[in-house]
Amino acid sequence: NFSTSTQIVTLVDDTPPVFTSVPESYTIECDETITYADATAEDNCSGATVNVSEVITPGSCPAAYTIVRTFTATDNCENSSTATQTITVEDTTSPVLSNDAEMSISCDDYPNDVVYASASDNCSDVTISFEDVAIEGGCVLPVGQYERTYTATDACGNTSESTQLIVLTDNVAPVFTSVPADYSSECDVDLVLEDATATDNCSGATISYSEETTAGACDQEYTLVRTWTATDGCGNASSASQTITVVDTTAPQITNACGLLDGEVVEVCCEDLSGSVTIPAACELTFTDNCDEDASASIVETCVGPNCPTETVDSWCDIFAPEALADGETCDNYTSHGMRLFNFSGSEFYHTLDGRVANNADGTQTYTMNVVSLDNANAGWEVTLNYAAGMDWDAWSTQPGYHSYKSDCGIGDHTTWLYSTMIDGSASGTGDYAGSELSLSHQPSNGYFGFQIGEGANNKNGNYGFSGWIYYSGTFLDEGVMGSGDVFGDLDCCLAYDISRDYTVSDCAGNDTSFGYTISVTGEACDVADGGVIGNNGGDDANSGLVTLKDLIVIESLMPNPTSDNSTLIFETGDDISVNISLMTMSGALVQDLFQGNVFANTPVTLEISTGNLDAGMYQVRVNSRDFVVTKKLLVTN
DSSP: OOOOOOOOOOOOOOOOEEEOOOOOOOETTSSSOOOOOEEEOOOOSSEEEEEEEEEEEEETTTTTTEEEEEEEEHHHHHHHEEEEEEEEEEEEOOEEOOOOOOOEEEEEOOSSOOOOEEEEOOSSOOEEEEEEEEEEEOOSSSSSEEEEEEEETTTTOOOOEEEEEEEEEOOOOEEEEEOOOEEEETTTTTTOOOEHHHHOOOEEEEEEEEEEEOOOHHHHHHHHEEEEEEEEEOOOOEEEEEEEEEEOOOOOEEEEEEOOOOOEEEEEEETTTTOOOOOOOOOOOEEEEOOOOOOOOEEEEEEETTTOOOOSSSEEEEEEEEEEEEEEOOOTOOOOOEETTTOSSSEEEEEEEOOOOEEEEEEETEEEEEEEEOOOEEEEEEEEEEEOOOOOOHHHHHHHSEEEEEEESSOOOOGEEEEEEEEEEEEEEEEETOOOOOEESSSTTSSSBOOEEEEESSSSSSEEEEEEEEEEEETTTTEEEEEEEEEEEEEEOOOEEEEEEEEEOOOTOEEEEEEEEEEEEEEEOOOOTTTHHHHHOOSTTTSSSSEEEOOTTEEEEEESSSSSSSSEEEESSSHHHHHHHHOOOOTTTTTEEEEEEEEEEEEEEEEEETTTOOOOOEEEEEEEEEEEEEEEEEEOOO
């Protein structure tokens, strides 16, 4: 028998799994790799399955956090047990900071926020900060160097430090804020010397000065170059200059022009019938210049007109046909003529068309005449006569042999005439006489009569003129001829011309002042105030009032003249007066005072003049009183 009974036995599992292994908790640096190990569990009955979950909890900085891993072991009966692992990630490593030990920075760029360093960190970004502390050294003012401390900090507050020498540099030269401008200045003006100023960006500026003078062509002109050099504390330099040009543009000033005005005309009259004139000496200007002590004056003297003296000719006279008297004939009862040829197969009488006398510098005279026949206006001669230096009557009459004068009409005082001997002469035919040639010589050959010059000496009228006896020989229209003849003429020796005296006063710089005046030899007789003794050729009154005398002083004679030893002056005065008598050069310079004293009216006064110690040449004897002057030429020979 049996009986059955049923019993249900229920197996239950109330025991949770048991972890056989759980990873240990640990701490690592943030840059290390996290190791995730698994946990294991076993169950008493039904096995176990392990699941894991994790929770990340941030730390105090981005690179720090905590990972909590929870393992859950569950068996098939849903019994479970848990275990945990904690992984702590942290950042305890300081950043790595690097920089150059020394850094140069332009002073213009300091201060700034530029970091001249770099840093890295194992886990997070890095912030670099710095602090500068001034230290001694460098060239920049006021501080040239800094010690810089860099601090690198990562996200977790880990820090590292380094130092760097910051050197401030200045490569910029100073800048001039004012420089005196260039200018030109007159040489007599004080120079204005101003200073330049400069500034620098960083290190201050010290200005030094130098100057250089460059001479010009003249002492008073030069160039002054003033140079300023601005240098900063770092040795940077810049320069600026000013050029001052000292010039002379001011012309000299004439301070004394002998009382003459610029452009003035000084008239000079004719003192006697021979054409004597006293040309004033050239004015010696005085002048001053603003700068040039060596300014100088030059004169250009120019004679204008056909009657000007030359190097070889002292003066000129014009020759005219002898003037007829009131009855139409000359005093010898002939028709006026200038040349006569005796026993000539052509015409005997010739009229003077024109003529000229050159009073040569050596004392000789050259007469040229253009004459035509009174019978044939187309036939004539060009006559040239050369005469030796003239002698006064005493010299002529007392020379060896017999010597006289010729006065056909008894006009004039032969003792006042000049006498000469022909050196040579010629006559060339013109017109119908062309081809005819005559040689002329002195007649008479023994020199008894001379070629004579003076008032009435022409033997035709009382005018100032000349006459002479000639001998001719040669060919006339291809036939030989010879014979004698005469030449005659009136003379006008008071001829006009101008002397221009142009002065230039110059300084070294080429500045000029011009001045000039004209000596006008008028060809007119000196008036009463000038005390001249002048005859007049031509015109209705030619033979009346031939000589105009100032009644106050009359020179009767000056003999001998020419002289080589002594000469005697005889004069009278119209009043009881005091007179001064001087011997002068022809240019007006005093040679010696001859007499000073009182004389009585209408009483001849005789004065001996010694000439033995004088150089040969022409002089003037001047007698003056009460601003009245009478002059007489005196020729001194060796």
